[in-house]
């Protein structure tokens with residue numbers, strides 16, 4: 099096994115100088131997301147690590163896929179009865195991070211979370227491959243299941259149930275919107291003097307500021 103203490107990389111791929119920062123978090127995120135999406139070296143550019151906390155403050159983090167990035171914030175889809183959904187019921191705030199290591203960049207987003215409108219979930223669900231649609235019905239996400247065979251049986255059952263028909267989204271499945279009040283862009287630089295630019299929303303006003311790395 100390699101020794102993590104010996105792994106060291108010099109970051110030199112880019113800069114986020116004072117004059118280079120976009121006017122809004124959305125413009126900056128769209129620019130970086132566009133570059134990530136255009137580079138085959140970035141696998142799953144829309145993968146985000148999403149952190150939630152339970153009612154008693156226990157944090158939890160997992161990967162989900164961002165499916166919309168717009169002026170409202172970042173949307174992802176999941177099961178409304180999953181562990182993350184229970185966290186969000188109790189504490190409707192989240193923090194998430196995009197990491198694009200080939201570009202030596204990360205973007206942290208945090209803010210209040212709400213469910214998206216049902217018609218938005220339905221429109222997105224209709225674009226999913228049929229097997230993912232069926233999987234959403236078959237999986238009681240985050241619950242203990244008896245065996246792999248039990249899951250496969252549940253999938254076969256929903257396949258039969260929806261044979262020859264369109265698959266609607268399960269009632270307990272849908273989107274969440276993270277409405278940002280903090281968005282921080284990090285670009286690796288040499289000497290560990292990285293660039294960190296934070297967009298901060300307070301009292302209805304966005305402020306852009308540089309943080310020490």
Ligand SMILES: Cc1cc2nc3c(=O)[nH]c(=O)nc-3n(C[C@H](O)[C@H](O)[C@H](O)COP(=O)(O)O)c2cc1C
Nearest residue numbers: 145160161162163174175176177180181182183240
């Ligand atoms: C690359 C990747 C993408 C994923 N995308 C999603 C997703 O979009 N929605 C989702 O509910 N789970 C997704 N997952 C699974 C979650 O990480 C997690 O296992 C699941 O949502 C259950 O989390 P919870 O028990 O904390 O609610 C993804 C996992 C990986 C590794």
